[in-house]
Amino acid sequence: MEAKEPGIMMAGQTGHKMAHKGAQTRERILAAAEPLVLRQGYAGTSLDDILGASGLTKGAFFHHFKDKSDFARALVERCAGNDTARFERCAAAAEAASDDPLEQALAFLKAMEDFIEERAKPLPGCVLAACTHEIMQFEPELQAYIGQCFRRWSAVYEQKFEAVLARYKPAAPVTARDLAEQVIAIFEGALILSRSFNDPALLVRQLRQFRQYFALLFAGRVAQGAEVSPSPRNAPPSRPYSGQAGRKTRHSSRA
Amino acid sequence: MEAKEPGIMMAGQTGHKMAHKGAQTRERILAAAEPLVLRQGYAGTSLDDILGASGLTKGAFFHHFKDKSDFARALVERCAGNDTARFERCAAAAEAASDDPLEQALAFLKAMEDFIEERAKPLPGCVLAACTHEIMQFEPELQAYIGQCFRRWSAVYEQKFEAVLARYKPAAPVTARDLAEQVIAIFEGALILSRSFNDPALLVRQLRQFRQYFALLFAGRVAQGAEVSPSPRNAPPSRPYSGQAGRKTRHSSRA
DNA sequence: TTATATACAGACCAATCGGTCTGTTTTCAA
């Protein structure tokens, strides 16, 4: 298992020493809860459900989590951390694959597909998306955090696409931001359909189709500017909007 | 209000006479519950929540619904019925607009965009998608029904796209099914992001972008089977894709 | 009018919910 850090970001008050056994049990609870939340929703998953699935008791649960909201925060952070890590891994792999931004972007998309394709074993699902559909159940801080996660993920794609647009001219007027949001949208939407149709391949097909679209956008197009010279047209040099939210501890989630 | 038929399909045991007053109250409950379910989820929305929002009491609720699952079924059917009706309305309008399948498909997509753009007033959301994220809360029948709804919606698009593919050759290898599922996926996924970012325009932008993609797929392509003129190259019957995105009622204010 | 079914109000109930508390076992530094 992984289960190294207690909280990825948005530090909470659970900053113990995390001797060893504790973190293990904590992870056990979260791992047991994730599929339940994915199937029944957060509010629809009772503590007894989680405890029954993990083989533990209330004593254990409330030793590791202050209350259910604290648990929700931990679950969301766990999911977000895992997914973000995968994103960055795929991004790094893509960067190592080529110097050309277009090839990099395509490799990035491909890497995500391959990853999804490999781990289609358990029921696919995104805790973040599930939580968004019952967002009012959560504290405002967690609500904001979930939105930030989507923004961050979107920013990863946007950055790649921005680099492509800076050099190549698309066959249709598109912005890096719209393209980035479309990947996320397709991902989350296809996840819903994939589950509803009980067809894990649907998600992969949709991701592949987007890559095809992306390739079509730039197929046979010429580089806009010279490689070395700064591109004259379009493409504001860097950040469209700051996706780099500080990772400061913004806890104080006193109820 | 609308509120005519008690249940769209999937007949239940609530088949009263629906004199008048009753159906009105029933609709009032459902209408009050929808935004709550959209924000808090189904399991997270208690009867007291619904009753408080609708200004009614338990007596009224259980007069119209056998239990909460019966209410869930009614809510899902209501949402599905509304959305399906809109689909078919847009489809009919598109069919009346042109004889060319490509123009029809584009008009169909456009009609859906316009509709979404107009009704961005309340928080956007899809009860079906929300329910999918806590699907195990519901009886197997309702689970199946939800999946059927997605399939039906997808089939509406697929039919249109199939007609296009029968005549035009796409610039990339795509199937009508994949394209149809992609529309639904983009719709549901963009809905999530739209809500998470509190940006109603995101959904419209994504739908528009898909239409652009679709147009790009068939831009400048030749008809596969000659309709009238057997000219193999060039000259698609009309415009490749309708000019710019129409800026009909573009009042995307409402921050 | 009266009779009767519909439409609704609201007290009431058992089960379940999240959460607390006390007690026992395990871990690990001194």
Added chain:
DNA sequence: TTGAAAACAGACCGATTGGTCTGTATATAA
């Protein structure tokens, strides 16, 4: 070894949940 904190078990509790039941107002057909 010892002792104290950490890790966990499980009885217990009040609040909330979905759901029932009785009573009343309204509408409609006779």
